[in-house]
């Protein structure tokens with residue numbers, strides 16, 4: 001089901017954007033107050049995402065170039081991963097919780113209309129990004145969880161489906177067999193073991209030629225999590241955040257570490273203070289390390305987890321930074337490419 005934000009809503013948003021078109025130079029300068037940091041030029045169609053979003057940024061920019069709203073374009077971009085059975089970190093085929101049940105999280109923000117929507121621990125629905133957008137569009141709420149979120153989705157015609165693929169079930173069964181030597185599950189041979197607790201998510205941020213910005217993050221969350229656990233992805237201000245006057249940011253990686261610093265929000269605030277996107281992401285990661293409890297740090301004081309931020313500013317400048325080496329996807333209006341994130345701790 002593809003729910004576009006209503007034409008009426010967006011005519012309103014477009015009119016508002018047109019009205020502010022004359023404003024950005026002054027309003028933006030006043031809001032950002034960072035001499036020399038932002039060149040005042042019009043934003044181009046740009047999308048930045050986690051590396052698994054290489055097809056998503058391509059799709060999002062193509063749609064925006066044809067006139068799609070920035071959030072609608074972003075949702076269509078992330079849906080490619082949600083519907084891909086081979087992406088074990090998002091939507092259909094995502095890895096389940098410790099009981100073998102797939103529980104999905106997603107959140108989104110639409111800059112021009114200053115609205116947000118999110119779902120957490122949603123079961124049986126392949127595209128939580130669309131459900132988050134429905135929360136944004138049709139309710140006075142921001143976050144729906146669990147059964148309530150599922151019933152809400154089904155009221156719009158979504159089907160309740162089995163989200164486990166044969167492959168994701170196999171990965172879960174092997175994890176369950178090997179999780180402890182004292183339990184009653186016979187261990188799988190080490191040589192047959194699959195990757196231990198793989199992580200993943202897609203965050204995608206978009207801007208169009210009018211400087212309208214949106215962000216979206218969707219995930220199956222930490223593999224084999226405790227049932228009911230919600231990560232950072234459905235938390236507005238953590239998994240993603242947009243302020244249409246400044247920019248957008250989102251993350252992938254250990255959600256709990258991000259929630260501790262409200263990383264999406266903090267990265268946008270760093271940009272408000274004048275940092276460029278990559279520096280803003282790095283500054284947020286430094287805060288993450290400062291707030292990490294000792295049990296999650298190695299003897300050198302480095303985190304035992306990965307976390308990556310992706311950011312875009314009002315001018316369409318973009319960047320990403322990760323605790324350890326990683327990559328991201330970007331389409332700058334010309335072509336989609338994979339680039340290296342800046343790194344907090346180079347090996």
Ligand code: ASP
Pocket residue numbers: 198199200201219220221222230231232233251252253254255256
């Ligand atoms: N951030 C996601 C979560 O904690 C997982 C990930 O990105 O790997 O739910």
